Amino acid sequence: METAAFIDPRGNTRAHARELLVRTVDLLLDHLADAASRTPSPEPRAFPNFFVLPETPLTEDELFERAQFVLRQSRNLAHPGYIGNMESMPTTMAVAGTMLMAASKNNMLAEEMAPFLTDVEPAVMRWFAGRFGLGANSGGGMLACGTLANLQALVTARNARLTNSRNGLWGRQRSPVVLASESAHTSLQKAAMVMGLGTSGVIPVHADEHSRMDIDDLQQKIRRSRDAGQEPFCVVATAGTTITGNIDPLPAIARVAAEHGLWLHTDAVYGGALAFSKTHRSKLDGIEQSDSVSFNLHKWAYLATTSSMILFKDIGAAHEHFHVAAPYMNAASPSKNLGEFSLQGSRQADIIPLLLSMQHLGMAHYARLVDTRIELAEHLRRGLEQTQLVEFPGAIDTNIVCFRPHKSTDAHCATLQNHLLKKAEVCLTLPHYRGQRWLKADVLNPFTDEHTIDRLTASLSTWECAS
Amino acid sequence: METAAFIDPRGNTRAHARELLVRTVDLLLDHLADAASRTPSPEPRAFPNFFVLPETPLTEDELFERAQFVLRQSRNLAHPGYIGNMESMPTTMAVAGTMLMAASKNNMLAEEMAPFLTDVEPAVMRWFAGRFGLGANSGGGMLACGTLANLQALVTARNARLTNSRNGLWGRQRSPVVLASESAHTSLQKAAMVMGLGTSGVIPVHADEHSRMDIDDLQQKIRRSRDAGQEPFCVVATAGTTITGNIDPLPAIARVAAEHGLWLHTDAVYGGALAFSKTHRSKLDGIEQSDSVSFNLHKWAYLATTSSMILFKDIGAAHEHFHVAAPYMNAASPSKNLGEFSLQGSRQADIIPLLLSMQHLGMAHYARLVDTRIELAEHLRRGLEQTQLVEFPGAIDTNIVCFRPHKSTDAHCATLQNHLLKKAEVCLTLPHYRGQRWLKADVLNPFTDEHTIDRLTASLSTWECAS
Numbered sequence: 001m002e003t004a005a006f007i008d009p010r011g012n013t014r015a016h017a018r019e020l021l022v023r024t025v026d027l028l029l030d031h032l033a034d035a036a037s038r039t040p041s042p043e044p045r046a047f048p049n050f051f052v053l054p055e056t057p058l059t060e061d062e063l064f065e066r067a068q069f070v071l072r073q074s075r076n077l078a079h080p081g082y083i084g085n086m087e088s089m090p091t092t093m094a095v096a097g098t099m100l101m102a103a104s105k106n107n108m109l110a111e112e113m114a115p116f117l118t119d120v121e122p123a124v125m126r127w128f129a130g131r132f133g134l135g136a137n138s139g140g141g142m143l144a145c146g147t148l149a150n151l152q153a154l155v156t157a158r159n160a161r162l163t164n165s166r167n168g169l170w171g172r173q174r175s176p177v178v179l180a181s182e183s184a185h186t187s188l189q190k191a192a193m194v195m196g197l198g199t200s201g202v203i204p205v206h207a208d209e210h211s212r213m214d215i216d217d218l219q220q221k222i223r224r225s226r227d228a229g230q231e232p233f234c235v236v237a238t239a240g241t242t243i244t245g246n247i248d249p250l251p252a253i254a255r256v257a258a259e260h261g262l263w264l265h266t267d268a269v270y271g272g273a274l275a276f277s278k279t280h281r282s283k284l285d286g287i288e289q290s291d292s293v294s295f296n297l298h299k300w301a302y303l304a305t306t307s308s309m310i311l312f313k314d315i316g317a318a319h320e321h322f323h324v325a326a327p328y329m330n331a332a333s334p335s336k337n338l339g340e341f342s343l344q345g346s347r348q349a350d351i352i353p354l355l356l357s358m359q360h361l362g363m364a365h366y367a368r369l370v371d372t373r374i375e376l377a378e379h380l381r382r383g384l385e386q387t388q389l390v391e392f393p394g395a396i397d398t399n400i401v402c403f404r405p406h407k408s409t410d411a412h413c414a415t416l417q418n419h420l421l422k423k424a425e426v427c428l429t430l431p432h433y434r435g436q437r438w439l440k441a442d443v444l445n446p447f448t449d450e451h452t453i454d455r456l457t458a459s460l461s462t463w464e465c466a467s
Numbered sequence: 468m469e470t471a472a473f474i475d476p477r478g479n480t481r482a483h484a485r486e487l488l489v490r491t492v493d494l495l496l497d498h499l500a501d502a503a504s505r506t507p508s509p510e511p512r513a514f515p516n517f518f519v520l521p522e523t524p525l526t527e528d529e530l531f532e533r534a535q536f537v538l539r540q541s542r543n544l545a546h547p548g549y550i551g552n553m554e555s556m557p558t559t560m561a562v563a564g565t566m567l568m569a570a571s572k573n574n575m576l577a578e579e580m581a582p583f584l585t586d587v588e589p590a591v592m593r594w595f596a597g598r599f600g601l602g603a604n605s606g607g608g609m610l611a612c613g614t615l616a617n618l619q620a621l622v623t624a625r626n627a628r629l630t631n632s633r634n635g636l637w638g639r640q641r642s643p644v645v646l647a648s649e650s651a652h653t654s655l656q657k658a659a660m661v662m663g664l665g666t667s668g669v670i671p672v673h674a675d676e677h678s679r680m681d682i683d684d685l686q687q688k689i690r691r692s693r694d695a696g697q698e699p700f701c702v703v704a705t706a707g708t709t710i711t712g713n714i715d716p717l718p719a720i721a722r723v724a725a726e727h728g729l730w731l732h733t734d735a736v737y738g739g740a741l742a743f744s745k746t747h748r749s750k751l752d753g754i755e756q757s758d759s760v761s762f763n764l765h766k767w768a769y770l771a772t773t774s775s776m777i778l779f780k781d782i783g784a785a786h787e788h789f790h791v792a793a794p795y796m797n798a799a800s801p802s803k804n805l806g807e808f809s810l811q812g813s814r815q816a817d818i819i820p821l822l823l824s825m826q827h828l829g830m831a832h833y834a835r836l837v838d839t840r841i842e843l844a845e846h847l848r849r850g851l852e853q854t855q856l857v858e859f860p861g862a863i864d865t866n867i868v869c870f871r872p873h874k875s876t877d878a879h880c881a882t883l884q885n886h887l888l889k890k891a892e893v894c895l896t897l898p899h900y901r902g903q904r905w906l907k908a909d910v911l912n913p914f915t916d917e918h919t920i921d922r923l924t925a926s927l928s929t930w931e932c933a934s
Contacts, residue, residue: 168665198635
């Protein structure tokens with residue numbers, strides 16, 4: 001059997017390549033199909049000389065020992081008690097689709113490097129834009145993360161409102177600024193820094209007690225920034241804040257944006273999945289007035305890391321404002337090379353696992369996953385309220401519940417996090433928000449049920465007794 | 468057997484999940500292990516209703532029919548005659564590693580989302596930085612493409628030389644500019660546009676007859692741009708130009724950069740692989756003086772799309788200049804969350820397939836792939852010269868050979884491209900360069916041999932006779 005460094009196109013290494021790939025399948029099934037029997041958050045261990053890049057190959061046993069170690073040191077996302085970070089285990093076809101993506105090596109940079117998928121991705125993006133009600137001229141593209149989606153939105157907004165792609169910002173009298181809730185994601189600060197506005201180019205708008213943008217403060221901040229000689233060009237609404245999953249008042253923000261001629265970008269990186277649900281879709285009312293929307297499928301849509309998109313109400317104009325030609329590529333005119341309209345150049349075909357996963361489950365299944373995860377979060381919230389032991393940073397809008405024991409310190413919260421992991425096998429995170437730490441449950445996991453939630457609530461009570 | 472939408476953590480869907488994953492393995496082996504029997508560039512075909520996102524699931528046969536269609540419409544990279552775009556078939560362990568990456572769903576954004584790999588990736592990046600001689604304080608991070616790597620380099624350069632991450636560029640008297648060869652990649656124009664400099668913020672430096680930067684013109688352009696009131700802060704050298712694979716005179720550019728206090732970024736996205744080879748490493752002499760280097764592994768290092776990195780000579784300073792905190796994350800101080808120092812937020816663990824692929828082949832195998840591909844390109848060049856039928860845009864520095872028949876039109880070149888595909892089963896690309904089209908052979912394919920090359924040369928001669 002020939003060594004399958006590569007899959008030989010004449011079949012000579014096929015048997016060995018199959019052995020390697022099926023061994024990988026079995027390795028990951030041994031691990032993932034047994035996830036409930038291990039702790040949701042593994043203890044860190046050492047692997048001496050894990051990282052070597054030797055002249056001669058490692059043996060395949062050495063390779064698979066390392067691969068197994070990586071699996072065992074990863075978060076145990078599939079454990080029913082894992083309701084930690086804003087992330088979910090991937091679907092089976094997300095894994096299969098990613099393998100096909102790697103093997104077929106389409107590159108979304110250019111039509112000749114992704115000849116069929118170059119037509120498929122824009123069609124799928126139009127479908128998503130339609131779900132958000134962005135209208136007949138909408139469309140978009142996939143990107144490697146929500147941070148990049150937000151950056152491409154802000155760059156497009158800036159070019160559309162203030163300048164063009166050729167001339168840049170030089171010589172303008174007033175410094176461009178963006179307004180966003182103080183609870184918005186830091187990717188906006190990063191985008192402003194990259195764009196040369198500096199992180200201070202994002203003006204924080206007060207968020208109310210439910211972490212939703214305060215419209216009066218938005219009005220005031222726009223006025224003040226203009227008085228101070230700045231030039232607001234964009235307001236960012238958040239549908240699903242990073243810590244608490246709350247949703248800004250989208251219709252009111254849209255009115256303010258229109259009144260002041262500002263680009264409206266909605267960061268629906270997290271909350272966009274509500275659009276799958278008939279029951280919860282209305283929470284996104286107003287999003288249809290956005291000029292751009294960012295949305296991540298590796299969170300509440302169970303794709304692998306990463307699967308993100310940026311959508312525009314007017315895709316033609318968005319392309320025009322962002323376009324940088326790649327004259328070395330051979331393509332129809334006007335160019336069909338997606339890389340000319342994207343923040344990225346080379347880009348993997350995330351569209352393959354996206355379609356296979358969604359077609360395998362069906363959209364009704366996705367809707368159920370949204371509905372039932374919200375029901376569970378509400379169940380958790382009620383259970384926690386009944387203990388009368390904890391306080392909350394506000395109402396819940398999605399499936400995220402943050403809490404902390406009354407009159408506790410950050411150190412107490414950390415102890416409680418550990419207690420819940422050990423006693424209830426529930427893995428929560430401990431984000432910093434409004435000056436203190438909170439325990440955060442983000443109920444995405446498809447295998448989490450009421451028993452898990454009730455175990456959490458019960459363990460909280462025993463901890464209170466013990467402490 | 469339960470339906471395996473997900474891999475059940477208690478094993479209930481294991482058998483079905485295995486069936487889906489092994490079926491995927493066999494689908495891609497049926498396709499790739501038979502690649503030599505199909506044309507290197509498939510004819511476009513239609514698949515009615517390929518894109519549907521229905522409420523109820525498709526059958527699995529419908530799914531796999533679609534998956535097979537995607538494979539068949541993709542470029543046939545594994546065919547020994549595919550020597551087209553700057554891309555290569557992936558190694559077997561690149562495919563296996565990507566599957567593990569998807570299944571384990573590490574997210575390089577934060578330590579708690581990628582607990583073990585957060586330490587591994589920086590160590591591997593230091594190893595690569597060492598290969599480029601960047602010194603004891605060097606390091607870097609992976610990114611989703613070379614375009615992003617170049618953008619992060621230029622943003623870091625700008626922040627380091629002109630401003631800081633908080634304040635941005637406002638209020639500066641002189642507009643910042645970057646200098647790069649006219650043969651450099653358009654990702655630099657894209658970066659300048661994103662950064663608010665506009666595409667005109669990249670000043671093109673003349674490239675000589677071998678597509679290498681003209682140092683006298685660089686000196687002159689720096690002086691002229693200063694005289695015109697601009698503020699040059701960075702010069703970009705290219706090691707492996709996009710069309711012809713040539714290498715700028717790195718030591719001379721480094722001297723000029725030092726003389727003028729400019730940040731030196733080397734775009735080694737393509738040519739960086741020369742560092743694997745004892746024979747060809749010296750072509751990169753001078754790269755060790757770079758402040759930053761970008762390098763793609765999905766080209767000459769046979770990873771899947773994508774696998775890119777940005778490396779810095781002083782990683783501590785680079786981090787400081789780029790850092791945007793994610794206060795919601797729980798991490799040691801100073802932060803170990805890689806996302807705070809990266810253009811990306813969420814980021815897949817490309818480090819898994821990188822290590823598995825390189826450990827499976829061994830670095831000596833990678834060196835051989837570099838050496839033998841260059842030998843083949845030189846063999847092609849000699850064969851083409853002997854026909855006396857074609858002209859070249861200059862000398863070759865790597866493994867890329869561009870040519871066009873004497874006194875031919877662009878239309879002739881397109882006809883010849885098609886002739887070579889049909890008669891010699893060789894797939895070349897047809898980039899636009901210096902005002903005209905060229906046939907381009909990029910010899911990356913590990914299965915291309917002298918027979919393939921000789922078939923190309925022979926077919927060229929018969930075409931000339933016929934035309």
